[in-house]
Amino acid sequence: MRRRALVAGLAGLAGLAGCQARGLSRIGFLAGLSGRGAATSVDGRNGAILAVEQVNAAGDTGGRPLELVVQDNGDDPATARKAMENLVAAQVQAVVGPFASAIAIAVLPQATQAGLLLVSPNATASVLAGKDDMLLMLSPCTRDTTRAYAQLLWQRGHRRMAVATATDPRNAVYAVAWRDEFCAAFQALGGAVAATVDFASDAATAYGDVVREMLQQRPDGLVFACGSVDAVRLAQQAQRQAPGLPMAVADAAGGEALIALGGRAVEGVLVGQMHDRSSTSARYLAFVAAYQARFGRGPGYHAAIAHDAVTVLVQAAARSRAGESLKQAVLRHGPYDGLQQPIGFDGFGDTTRAPSFVVVQDGRYQPLR
CATH class of the missing domain: 3.40.50.2300 (Response regulator)
Structure with a gap:
């Protein structure tokens, strides 16, 4: 049943199918899965899991399934640095995360030393923007x-x-x-x-x-x-x-x-x-249906943007040319098929997205009118 739901979801997420290329086989995931931010981080982890499962369910992965290696960065820099050590040791080729600006600052030197690309769904501090480093920001800066x-x-x-x-x-x-x-x-x-x-x-x-x-x-x-x-x-x-x-x-x-x-x-x-819950995009609706089938509840925006992060890495790898690093491929071969809008980066790895404003009404997020 779960596999049928995942394959069905690929009908609306065709951009992920058949995209594993040029050796991309292991992606890390880094977020605060314990502590105060756990709920949103779990949502993000689930979105990344779903994206990876959809790539693998498509069956065109060169005989080697894409793997997601998950690490909890906790609530403090010391825990985050240890989690990053674990990802480097696991030989991941890129990391989805971290989700917090303070954690991004803490682990970026390690990523730089290891030549490991970080694609952060939700680190937005302006101090991180406008820099040629190993951090790409999927959300606009503050x-x-x-x-x-x-x-x-x-x-x-x-x-x-x-x-x-x-x-x-x-x-x-x-x-x-x-x-x-x-x-x-x-x-x-x-x-x-x-x-x-x-x-x-x-x-x-x-x-x-x-x-x-x-x-x-x-x-x-x-x-x-x-x-x-x-x-x-x-x-x-x-x-x-x-x-x-x-x-x-x-x-x-x-x-x-x-x-x-x-x-x-x-x-x-x-x-x-950073995403519109009322979107009627076919890709987004397919994602919502697949997420609901896989996890028994609807996705939040952390799930959507983590799914987008995996999409960026997978599609960039598929479009890469011989001799390009993964960072070079991401920056050169966009835009990518985001769930609600195309995803592109400037030369520093920053992106522009307009926020979608909502209000809480009757226990739900509703579009602002």
Whole structure:
């Protein structure tokens, strides 16, 4: 039954069929499968697993099935570096991941030394962009994403926003950049940043105090630059202290965990995501059906973008020329068949995708109208 579902899914994902070429046989996967980000990382792992299984189910892999080697980078750089050591030892030819900017910074020197290409679905800190290194970014950098947030909030009538930011080491690389770039973009439009409140993402944090400080300056909306668990806790406090006040969360918080943990507290929350859940693309609908059949639930955006990462590697290998490294092949032979839009890279391995804005309504992400 599972094989039939996978093969059926290939009807809409033909770009993956028959693409294993020039020795691509083992891909690594690196994400935080334990800790606070586990839910979204598992979703990403499942998307990568599905992509690899679909390549193998097509039956044209040169007699050697494509293999996915999975490693958990945990929540800290030391664990991540050990996980990267394991992937290098396993002789993977590329890595899908990591998903966090701080982890990308931690393991990039190892990848560089090993000549190992990292294709990150979700590392977006601007400090990683515009560099000729072994990291390719499938999501736009925070500078582009926050500009889209600022423009949308301004268009929706917001003029005074308060921002809460997770500034502990685990989150700061992404969240601080997100806050700074959002504030700059919003102020450039004529808006005011009424308050910025920093907090540590840990059990000792008094989230009620964070929200209380944000509200003191009477903002007309709240923005949370953090992960999904912290966003839920802040939203819960905001609903108690200022019911009905509009809230937006950074794109990193917009996974399945936000809804699963947030319940009614996150109703109405605005979030930008890197894929459109309402897409009618044949490739995307085939992916959703195959994912549902394989894992018994619908995919989140981390699954979709991890699937795209495998697609990039497989199609680049198939299109490569003799003597090209995998990085050279990826940069030279795009665009690639993303689930919802073509995927291309500039000379630095950065990509441009416009976020699709959604709101939480009745426990589901709904397109913004």
